[in-house]
Amino acid sequence: MSEPAAIFTAEALAGGGTGPLYLRLKSLIRGAIDKGALTAQDALPSEREIASQLDISRVTVRKALTELVDEGVLTQKRGSGTYVTGQGQRVEQRLSRLTSFTEDMLARGLMPSVKWLQKTVASPSPDEAMVLALSPNERVIRLRRLRMADGRPMALELAVVPARMLASPDAVGSSLYEALQTAGIRPVRAMQRLSAESLSAEDAEALSVPAGSPALYIERISYLADGRAVEFTKSHYRGDAYDFVVELTTSGETE
């Protein structure tokens, strides 16, 4: 590793293009990690040092670091600074962050991809109608996908969204949350239930594991700020590929 402080130069920041400063700083840090100039567990200089070296405000530095922490690229340890997150073979998802599969994978330097299995408008099942609080005769958009990271199957996912919330199923490209964000209805809160399951022969085959292999079955119901449910998603994550991590604090708050 090179000295982390040497990475934060005005020239390097200028190389990040012409966009907002905090985005340029984010790409500078990501670039340093991609090139191996910063590796797992490396400590970053303090917010104040980065700001003074780059001659930018601490607010800008904080915004860039906070977003990278949210994306899982950096980890902040209270009182001791900011570190590059360690990368293991297994993908970790912080349960306290409402992130999308696409964001989770990109944050870990993995390339997300998707194989569409279903993308339709349909009548809801009774439990979908109840969870999404649909009026009688309301329709849903049903999105069933095999989700991959660097070409490796990770999860089978069925996301159900009230049809009135998106112009059409085709509004969803590779990321549902991006489509919801574009429509101004990205969820801000979610309830998630996890349980262990064995994969059916069909699901196991799609995920390239033997029938009966363990999976994490996850249901997520996501809500808008006004309390409306926007998504009811059922996912089967490969048990050997994914870890869900929860931070516990004595105060009862997750950060």
Ligand code: 16G
């Ligand atoms: C995650 C969510 C899922 C959400 C999806 C959006 C879990 C267990 N589930 O897979 O509820 O619909 O991300 O991802 O984390 P996207 O924006 O990449 O389509």
